[in-house]
Amino acid sequence: MTASQSFIFNNQASGISACSKQMLDYLDSLLATHGLSRAVKLRAKFIIAELLNNAVKHSGTEESALEVGLKDNHLYISKKDDGKPFDLVTEIEKKNTQLMVSSDAMHLLYAVKKEDHTVSFYCKENLTFQLDVNQLAEHLGLLIITKAADEFTYHYHKPTNLFCARIKLS
Template identity: 80%
Template sequence: MTASQSFTFDNQAANITVCSRQMLDYLDELLTTHGLSRAVKLRAKFIIAELLNNAVKHSGTHESTLAIALQEKALLISKTDEGKPFDLVTEIEKKNAQLMVSSDAMHLLYAVKKEDNLVSFYCKENLTFELDVNQLAEHLGLLIITKSADEFTYRYHKPVNVFCAQIKLG
């Protein structure tokens, strides 16, 4: 069981709905053909919405490519562009550890370097309940993707940025 499709997005806020609808229609086909659960589609919908918002707000380029790939044991959703890099690797190396990217009343979002130019995201419950509203606005989307995916990574291989979310199946 493998299937994939790419979608070109012009990074315009006015076209988020159109691109999202195309991707969700493709997911509906996968649901029907491969018997995926509605829960997978819901998680994928959150990921798609935030990747599209990320493209509009942060890519700094005119176009992004989004892709959906169904593999044997996972659904992969990725966004690729040649815009500004998200310089998490340098920040993590400065601290020589994980980097807290964002926090809110419920969660702490961390980035950790996995290998050269590859960062993985994870979150923990925020037991201190300290809310930093200055951090919330810019990185809430990363938190939503991290919570919706089983694995979420960012890779920069000059000049290409790749965000990839994985939802495990079964």
């Protein structure tokens, strides 16, 4: 990466604010140095908040490693942990097709196999307006990250989970 910084998060809800602040302070320095827009920071803030929430709710480990950086005209934000895998990859690999992860009144969130042990997320407008309230709460964070990022992927290589979001800068 052209410029990057790593952060260790203790996977505790009480640590979300402090870790988020550290990451956003670093983003401020990137914004100033590289002339990035405040809209990029807002999108990054949504992604960071949801990755930290994901770590608290789902990782099952004591800590996660996050990285923020610039490379090839993109802002990258990643979260890595050695916790339990996201079972979505196995489900998609069995079906070898895209899978609707969740839906709400506005969006349908899909995951599609990108390569072995890797899925990519994308969303479409929900033109049917059928709300499944049972799915909404569980995967709302994935939808938020997918909408805020230009690309959002999950990769599992035992024992490591890697979530990566990318925002195009121009």
